[in-house]
Amino acid sequence: DAKTTQPTSMDCAEGRAANLPCNHSTISGNEYVYWYRQIHSQGPQYIIHGLKNNETNEMASLIITEDRKSSTLILPHATLRDTAVYYCIVRVGMGGSEKLVFGKGTKLTVNP
């Protein structure tokens, strides 16, 4: 089962920042937080990942709280093409199994 909790849906105005929250209160010390998105039934697309420090790349920023129990994905200037389902994933691994376990995600709708 997924170890994260996300809102079912969110709306954002085009050009504004989209802030997607995620709770992962049972995260272990060596588990990373990953974000993926899926645009209209395409294959999931990797966005960003982090352990405890904030991370930024060309797509987004990831802010992880100091206690690591929650995080926020920030799309700084959302466009219509960012409309997608966003998945926050804590990567599990036991004995070499490093699978990604997807929850229901947040459906982000960017409005003109």
Place this chain on the structure above:
Amino acid sequence: NAGVMQNPRHLVRRRGQEARLRCSPMKGHSHVYWYRQLPEEGLKFMVYLQKENIIDESGMPKERFSAEFPKEGPSILRIQQVVRGDSAAYFCASSPSAGGVTEAFFGQGTRLTVV
């Protein structure tokens, strides 16, 4: 560097036939994951393979489904005697290693329709 390639993109099978889905990982990637997505649902993990080894098949149905990742060639997900409930999108992902922190890259999926 080509991404993860899945074929066919669309597959139609009659009930009782076999479906074979292929996944060619990214160059240099030796780890493959298969996921299934039913209509209007999330992605469900099926199986994780390394070259010639099944590492985790905890999400695979006990019957009719099998997967392999041979030393040479693509990974194959095989569904025998398909039923209508097998209609779904099947996604494959690959990563370069399981140790350390690496992202997995997904293909565009195979949409299986059982008629």
